[in-house]
Amino acid sequence: MNHARLTIALGLAALTAACGKKAEAPVATETNEAEPAATMSGDMGNMSMAPDANAAIKAKGHGTVTAIDKAAGTITLDHGPIPEAKWPAMTMAFKAAPSITDAVKVGDKVDFDLSLKGSDGEVTAIAKQ
Structure with missing residues (x-):
């Protein structure tokens, strides 16, 4: 039984090392408890946290207004x-408040701010270039 644990621990350590990640402490064979983890030190005040998957991403863009649908509340850019x-150049419709759709017309070159959540995007500010 101890041989199997040792084999598994060594295999996991090798796989973790192959991925370029630090291996977790192997399980001690006599006590069946993990060794204490290393203590973290240093200034971690500048460390960024992983983004919340449900959080909106703020983005900026430049483009040309190709359509405005005030009834649907959309603007196509x-x-x-x-x-x-991580989007390439393209043409797509975004949600937009009436104050946004009233501020521009088809053909205007614009700078705009977006709020993106999942695949949904909304123009939150727009200015003619």
Whole structure:
């Protein structure tokens, strides 16, 4: 039984090392308890936390207004790449408040701010170039 545990612990350590990650402490064979983890030190005040999957991403873009549908509350933009969303240049419709759709017309070149959540996007600010 101890041989099987040792084999599993060594195998997991090898797999973890192969992934470039620090291996967890192996299980001690006599006590069946994990060794204490190493203490973290240093200034971690600048360490960023993983983003919340449900949080909205704020992004900026540049493009041209190709359509406005006030009834549906959308504005269609032919925009350049949007790095924050990892999007290439494309044409797509976004939700937009009436104050946004009233501020521009088809053909206007614009700078805009987006709020992105999942695959949904909303133009939150827009300005003619």
